[in-house]
Amino acid sequence: MRAKLLFLSLLSFHLVSAQSPNIVVLNADQPGPVISKHIYGHFAEHLGRCIYGGFYVGENGSPIPNTNGVRNDVVAALKNLQIPNLRWPGGCFADTYHWMDGIGPKDLRPTIVNRWWGGVTEDNSFGTHDFLNMCELLETEPYLSGNVGSGTVKEFADWMQYVNHDGVSPMAKLREENGRKTPWNVKYWGVGNEAWGCGGNMTAEYYANVYRQFATYMSGWSNEDGIWRIASGASDADYNWTETLMKNVPSNLVDAVALHHYSVINWSKKSSATGFTEEEYFTTMQRATQMEELIQKHVAIMDKYDPENKIALVVDEWGGWYDVEPGTNPGFLFQQNTIRDAMIAGVTLNIFNNHADRVKMANLAQTINVLQAVILTDEEKMILTPTYHVMEMYKVHQDATLIPVSVISGDYMSGDKKLAAVYASASVDKNGATHLSLVNIDASKEQEITVKVGGSKSYKSVGGRILTSAKLQDYNSFEKPEAIKPVNFSGAKLSNGTLTVKLPAHSVVMLELK
Numbered sequence: 001m002r003a004k005l006l007f008l009s010l011l012s013f014h015l016v017s018a019q020s021p022n023i024v025v026l027n028a029d030q031p032g033p034v035i036s037k038h039i040y041g042h043f044a045e046h047l048g049r050c051i052y053g054g055f056y057v058g059e060n061g062s063p064i065p066n067t068n069g070v071r072n073d074v075v076a077a078l079k080n081l082q083i084p085n086l087r088w089p090g091g092c093f094a095d096t097y098h099w100m101d102g103i104g105p106k107d108l109r110p111t112i113v114n115r116w117w118g119g120v121t122e123d124n125s126f127g128t129h130d131f132l133n134m135c136e137l138l139e140t141e142p143y144l145s146g147n148v149g150s151g152t153v154k155e156f157a158d159w160m161q162y163v164n165h166d167g168v169s170p171m172a173k174l175r176e177e178n179g180r181k182t183p184w185n186v187k188y189w190g191v192g193n194e195a196w197g198c199g200g201n202m203t204a205e206y207y208a209n210v211y212r213q214f215a216t217y218m219s220g221w222s223n224e225d226g227i228w229r230i231a232s233g234a235s236d237a238d239y240n241w242t243e244t245l246m247k248n249v250p251s252n253l254v255d256a257v258a259l260h261h262y263s264v265i266n267w268s269k270k271s272s273a274t275g276f277t278e279e280e281y282f283t284t285m286q287r288a289t290q291m292e293e294l295i296q297k298h299v300a301i302m303d304k305y306d307p308e309n310k311i312a313l314v315v316d317e318w319g320g321w322y323d324v325e326p327g328t329n330p331g332f333l334f335q336q337n338t339i340r341d342a343m344i345a346g347v348t349l350n351i352f353n354n355h356a357d358r359v360k361m362a363n364l365a366q367t368i369n370v371l372q373a374v375i376l377t378d379e380e381k382m383i384l385t386p387t388y389h390v391m392e393m394y395k396v397h398q399d400a401t402l403i404p405v406s407v408i409s410g411d412y413m414s415g416d417k418k419l420a421a422v423y424a425s426a427s428v429d430k431n432g433a434t435h436l437s438l439v440n441i442d443a444s445k446e447q448e449i450t451v452k453v454g455g456s457k458s459y460k461s462v463g464g465r466i467l468t469s470a471k472l473q474d475y476n477s478f479e480k481p482e483a484i485k486p487v488n489f490s491g492a493k494l495s496n497g498t499l500t501v502k503l504p505a506h507s508v509v510m511l512e513l514k
């Protein structure tokens with residue numbers, strides 16, 4: 001009945017606003033779940049210049065201002081984003097990482113070869129203490145990804161004991177000898193990464209058994225009730241992976257199942273991060289908006305086995321993936337970041353918000369100098385990317401209550417292919433302010449949107465900010481670091497209770513309604 005009423009009200013609204021095909025209904029009288037702040041999480045792998053040169057410049061006399069080796073400019077920028085969690089040390093690196101290599105005196109730590117990422121020497125100077133202390137500095141929650149592919153159950157359990165045990169135990173003693181008496185109480189633990197690929201090339205059935213074994217030994221330490229065991233999840237549309245895990249892993253052994261989805265045009269021809277055509281842009285948008293279908297279908301499987309919604313879906317790798325910048329190490333995955341990336345971020349975060357009942361956490365890949373980074377560094381210089389600005393604009397949704405939205409969108413056409421042009425999500429924060437995030441992915445056409453408010457709620461004022469640029473290919477460079485940044489938005493008008501918004505082509509807008 002409610003759906004029918006909504007349809008009728010949308011239809012009548014459609015008739016009176018025939019000039020605008022775009023209608024967004026804010027179902028303000030039907031509040032949804034809280035949007036977990038952890039949807040706005042990040043990911044830092046030992047890959048290229050993410051850790052070394054990105055986060056960490058070492059304690060020994062770097063001219064770059066730092067605190068215990070961690071760049072002060074990066075800390076300030078990430079604190080401004082209020083990053084809720086940070087995943088480490090991988091990625092593929094995680095299943096080659098032996099945490100004991102990264103503790104104790106730095107000059108005694110072994111060096112290893114980073115076989116996944118450029119074959120470079122990893123000197124282990126950034127290890128468990130460095131990462132967890134950095135998370136304290138960033139006021140963010142660590143998410144540790146444990147080694148399943150080439151590690152042992154004992155090694156994994158010892159890491160948990162080392163990090164979390166409050167009391168007398170061999171690993172707690174070792175931690176104290178290394179300078180840290182109190183445990184860090186890490187809540188989020190990944191049980192391997194991409195077990196179907198770099199994490200061991202396992203079948204779903206085999207991993208489900210291995211997962212059960214590892215998860216068995218992931219409790220029994222002081223904060224056992226609080227930890228989250230996150231199973232290595234599917235890639236893209238591998239629904240069999242999710243089905244097999246949900247069927248074969250008892251629900252008392254798992255708190256979340258992961259999913260990875262990258263917006264990549266073609267794995268063997270990814271194309272330039274900045275020199276792309278509109279057709280390539282359209283394909284990237286197809287990949288990004290596919291997140292909606294992926295979440296719906298993985299969640300439908302989870303609903304079947306977990307109707308009480310106890311197990312979360314964690315999208316712990318997402319973002320755009322292009323060819324590396326010319327002249328850079330192909331194994332370092334360093335790419336520029338344009339307005340196209342801002343579109344990926346805006347659309348994806350709206351999708352996550354709208355699925356906040358099951359998607360409780362997500363991690364953009366990756367924070368600094370790798371893939372769809374929010375920060376790029378060059379020695380002492382640091383710039384913020386368009387993706388950073390989207391994350392900053394959207395931080396108002398963190399831990400706010402979802403307002404379900406219904407969207408009727410005009411089409412964004414590319415030849416005979418089409419996508420919806422407009423993507424939206426909304427929430428109300430603890431002070432009663434409503435935030436509506438709108439994205440128009442159309443490369444060249446403005447979209448006029450009529451916003452209708454369901455129920456008795458009405459608004460008296462509207463303000464907002466917009467992120468856009470003249471060309472899709474525009475980006476921030478070290479020469480022009482502020483070419484793209486959010487500015488005040490004057491395209492929203494509230495008149496007699498009706499809100500109309502003129503969304504320029506390829507733009508992200510955050511409105512605040514009171």
Ligand code: AHR
Nearest residue numbers: 090091092093193194365
């Ligand atoms: O984010 C880069 C890599 O992409 C990660 O290491 C891996 O998990 C994924 O394939």
